Amino acid sequence: MTPHWDSLWTNVRLATMDPEIDSGYGTIEDGALAISNGRIAWLGPANERPDITPDQQHDGQGGWITPGLIDCHTHLVFAGNRCHEFALRQQGASYQQIAEQGGGIRGTVQATRASSEQQLFERASQHLQPFLDEGVTSIEIKSGYGLETETELRMLRVARRLAQERPITVHTSFLGAHALPEEFEGRADAYIDHVCAEMMTAVAAEELADSVDMFCERIGFSLAQCERVIQSANQYGLPIRIHAEQLSNLRASHLAADHHALSVDHLEHLDESGIMALARADTVATLLPGAFYFLRETQLPPIELLRRHGVKMAVGSDFNPGSSPQASLRLSMQMAANLFGLSPQEVLAGVTRNAAQALGLNQQIGQLRRGLQADLLLWEIDDPAELVWHYGLHRPRQIIKEGQDVSGR
Numbered sequence: 407m408t409p410h411w412d413s414l415w416t417n418v419r420l421a422t423m424d425p426e427i428d429s430g431y432g433t434i435e436d437g438a439l440a441i442s443n444g445r446i447a448w449l450g451p452a453n454e455r456p457d458i459t460p461d462q463q464h465d466g467q468g469g470w471i472t473p474g475l476i477d478c479h480t481h482l483v484f485a486g487n488r489c490h491e492f493a494l495r496q497q498g499a500s501y502q503q504i505a506e507q508g509g510g511i512r513g514t515v516q517a518t519r520a521s522s523e524q525q526l527f528e529r530a531s532q533h534l535q536p537f538l539d540e541g542v543t544s545i546e547i548k549s550g551y552g553l554e555t556e557t558e559l560r561m562l563r564v565a566r567r568l569a570q571e572r573p574i575t576v577h578t579s580f581l582g583a584h585a586l587p588e589e590f591e592g593r594a595d596a597y598i599d600h601v602c603a604e605m606m607t608a609v610a611a612e613e614l615a616d617s618v619d620m621f622c623e624r625i626g627f628s629l630a631q632c633e634r635v636i637q638s639a640n641q642y643g644l645p646i647r648i649h650a651e652q653l654s655n656l657r658a659s660h661l662a663a664d665h666h667a668l669s670v671d672h673l674e675h676l677d678e679s680g681i682m683a684l685a686r687a688d689t690v691a692t693l694l695p696g697a698f699y700f701l702r703e704t705q706l707p708p709i710e711l712l713r714r715h716g717v718k719m720a721v722g723s724d725f726n727p728g729s730s731p732q733a734s735l736r737l738s739m740q741m742a743a744n745l746f747g748l749s750p751q752e753v754l755a756g757v758t759r760n761a762a763q764a765l766g767l768n769q770q771i772g773q774l775r776r777g778l779q780a781d782l783l784l785w786e787i788d789d790p791a792e793l794v795w796h797y798g799l800h801r802p803r804q805i806i807k808e809g810q811d812v813s814g815r
């Protein structure tokens with residue numbers, strides 16, 4: 407049977423992000439790329455292209471094709487706003503102090519509980535649009551602003567519906583263990599029982615979560631409490647990820663590594679023993695420079711040690727109303743370079759290949775590779791580093807999602 411191509415791009419340079427090509431962008435100069443049935447059917451140097459006539463041919467005019475961007479850490483579904491809290495922080499209150507006084511996450515929980523599924527969906531669609539416009543083709547979305555069964559389910563249903571109605575792959579994480587709700591004040595263990603038994607059972611019954619997340623922190627939950635959440639996730643066969651070592655070091659990375667977590671996220675207070683554990687488990691270290699910036703943190707995540715031990719680094723936006731209210735992965739990419747010192751190659755790997763691994767989707771997305779989902783972006787740039795250097799200048803000329811041109815949607 408002669409192979410059939412739906413579409414073909416020529417006169418392009420490819421940043422494949424394939425580590426088997428090279429350890430940088432996986433560059434193919436003067437390349438070509440063909441799509442068939444929503445997958446990458448062929449790619450390589452133009453002069454090696456098989457003689458197949460595609461249904462559609464595109465002239466890339468010397469631009470670059472990259473994989474679609476992947477934001478592997480967001481809290482995109484929420485209601486209300488936290489401007490008041492921002493003002494308190496301007497006057498010197500810390501994020502932790504506000505949380506301890508019953509503000510912070512709890513404020514968003516109140517507003518989210520009071521919103522219908524339709525209201526949450528409309529707001530979340532607005533939140534999603536800027537990510538779509540800048541070339542994000544896959545996104546992780548957490549629950550965690552319900553902290554009771556019905557609202558957690560509503561948030562996750564909204565995330566699933568976004569995947570159905572918008573051109574994006576959505577990975578959902580159940581984050582019941584995000585904060586202690588008011589009605590459980592002083593009874594954190596009882597709340598964790600509730601998360602593990604009732605809430606997770608309901609989430610699993612509707613198949614609403616692709617992974618389980620938790621906030622291991624003094625203002626969140628202890629190691630022992632997180633371990634119980636993990637055991638429960640294991641029972642449902644759900645992979646885990648942990649908000650770890652963000653404000654202090656509770657050794658959550660060790661716990662994550664022991665349980666083969668997909669990712670640990672934030673990591674400003676991570677130490678070398680934690681890094682070695684992550685390296686052994688091949689758990690992805692997700693860096694969230696937006697939260698570092700917005701909370702005016704001074705403790706940097708240990709980038710050089712992560713590099714030295716070969717831990718894979720991803721970069722996420724952490725888009726949320728409290729610690730990272732900027733709806734842009736592209737801005738987070740610039741921050742990862744400028745604030746954390748990642749190279750442009752590391753940043754791009756962090757929002758493609760490594761972000762895909764953080765979602766357990768590295769056999770589907772994250773690289774330009776034959777057989778993978780055809781999620782790709784065509785950029786009018788001379789160097790992929792421009793995507794990290796500039797913020798707010800380049801929009802993809804074409805956005806292809808599973809083989810379909812979804813530019814402008």
Ligand code: DI6
Pocket residue numbers: 481510511514584621649652697724726727728729730
């Ligand atoms: N760490 C964070 O940065 C977000 N959640 C978390 O566990 C912040 C969530 C919020 O403040 O609303």
Ligand code: FE
Pocket residue numbers: 479480481649724726
């Ligand atoms: Fe977060």
